[in-house]
Amino acid sequence: MHSLSNIGDAFTLPAPAIDVETAQRLVHDHYGISGVVQRLTGERDQNFRIRSGQGHDYLLKISHPAEDRSMTEFQTQALLHIMRTDPTLPVPHVIETRDGESEKFLAIGGHAPRIVRLLSYLQGDLLPMVPRSSALRQHMAATLARLAIALRGFFHPAAGHDLPWDLKHAGDLRDLLAHIPDMRQRSLAERFLDGFEEHARPQLARLRAQVVHNDLNDYNVLVDPAHHDRVAGILDFGDMVHTALINDLAIASSYQLTDSSDPLGTVAEFVAAYHAVLPLEPMEIDVLFDLMATRLVSVVAIGGWRAQQHPENRDYILRNNAKSWARLERCGALPRAQARQTLRRACNME
Known part of the structure; x- marks a missing residue:
C-alpha cells in the first residue's frame, strides 16, 4: 500500500x-x-x-x-x-x-x-508569460496526446514506482489535510477526495494504463516566442509513472480552468483537441472532472506539506498553490453531473 x-x-x-x-x-x-x-x-x-x-x-x-x-x-x-x-x-x-x-x-x-x-536545452517562453489563446490550447492538447501515443509501447521496471503525484494514490492525501489551516478550504479538499473515492478510484483499474508524463502544469510548457499559438517544449519528465492514461489528461486539464462564467469552456476545448488525436473512451471522460479536482487537491496538500519540510525551496514548491486553490473553488461551484455532461459533449458523446 x-x-x-x-x-x-x-x-x-x-x-x-x-x-x-x-x-x-x-x-x-x-x-x-x-x-x-x-x-x-x-x-x-x-x-x-x-x-x-x-x-x-x-x-x-x-x-x-x-x-x-x-x-x-x-x-x-x-x-x-x-x-x-x-x-x-x-x-x-x-x-x-x-x-x-x-x-x-x-x-x-x-x-x-x-x-x-x-x-x-529547449528554448521558448514559459506558458504563464504569454497570452492564452484557443489555438495555443488546442496545440498543447494535441501535443500531449502525441506524447502519450509516443510512450504507448514503452515500459521500464521502474515505471510502476510509488509516486505521491500519481492520482491513483490520492486517497493517501487525507493525512496531509490536517496541515491546511483554513477550515473551509480543508472541507473543500475533503469533499473532492470523497468524490475521488466514490466515483474515480473504483474505475481506475478498468481504464487504459501506460507510462505518461504526469505533470503538464503551466511551468512545464514552453511556447514558441515567434508563434504564440504553438508549443515549443514539454519539460520535466521527473514525475513520469505507469498509471491510468486519463490521469495525464486530467492533470493537464486542471490547469485550463478559467475564472469566468464558464470555467469549463476552455477545459472542454482542451479535451476535445486531445480527443481528436487520441480518442477517449466514455468511462474515461466520466471520471475526468473528478480526477481534475483530485489533482488540484494533490497540489495544495503535497505542496503545502513539502514547503514546511523545505522552507529554503518554498517559493518554487508553492508556485502553483494559490492558483490551485482558486481553481478548486471553481470546481466546487460546478455540479458534477453538469461537468460530466459538458465534457461528454465536447467529445461528441452526449
Whole structure:
C-alpha cells in the first residue's frame, strides 16, 4: 500500500549543493562542452543551463544522492524511446558522454555517487508569460496526446514506482489535510477526495494504463516566442509513472480552468483537441472532472506539506498553490453531473 509516510529521501532531504564551477568541469570533462553555466531551480535534481556560445544550449541534471538509479534510467530511456517513435515532438534530447553513455554515475565533491545527465536545452517562453489563446490550447492538447501515443509501447521496471503525484494514490492525501489551516478550504479538499473515492478510484483499474508524463502544469510548457499559438517544449519528465492514461489528461486539464462564467469552456476545448488525436473512451471522460479536482487537491496538500519540510525551496514548491486553490473553488461551484455532461459533449458523446 502506497503511503505518503514512506516518501523517499529524494523528496524529503535536501541534496548536497553542487557549485557552478563543479558543474562546468563535469560538462567539460565528460561531454567535451565548454560554456557559461547558470544554476536553475528544481524539486529533486540540481539543474544547470550550459550556454555553449555555438548556438547550442544544454541542461545538466545532477540527481539527488538518494534517488534510485533505476528512476533516472527510466526517465532517460523514456526520452530515448520518444526520440525513436516521434522525433519531432518538442521534448529534450539526451546527449551522450564522450564515451557514448546516456548517463554517468559519479561521486562529486566527496559525497555519495549521483547520476549526471545532459539534455538539450529547449528554448521558448514559459506558458504563464504569454497570452492564452484557443489555438495555443488546442496545440498543447494535441501535443500531449502525441506524447502519450509516443510512450504507448514503452515500459521500464521502474515505471510502476510509488509516486505521491500519481492520482491513483490520492486517497493517501487525507493525512496531509490536517496541515491546511483554513477550515473551509480543508472541507473543500475533503469533499473532492470523497468524490475521488466514490466515483474515480473504483474505475481506475478498468481504464487504459501506460507510462505518461504526469505533470503538464503551466511551468512545464514552453511556447514558441515567434508563434504564440504553438508549443515549443514539454519539460520535466521527473514525475513520469505507469498509471491510468486519463490521469495525464486530467492533470493537464486542471490547469485550463478559467475564472469566468464558464470555467469549463476552455477545459472542454482542451479535451476535445486531445480527443481528436487520441480518442477517449466514455468511462474515461466520466471520471475526468473528478480526477481534475483530485489533482488540484494533490497540489495544495503535497505542496503545502513539502514547503514546511523545505522552507529554503518554498517559493518554487508553492508556485502553483494559490492558483490551485482558486481553481478548486471553481470546481466546487460546478455540479458534477453538469461537468460530466459538458465534457461528454465536447467529445461528441452526449
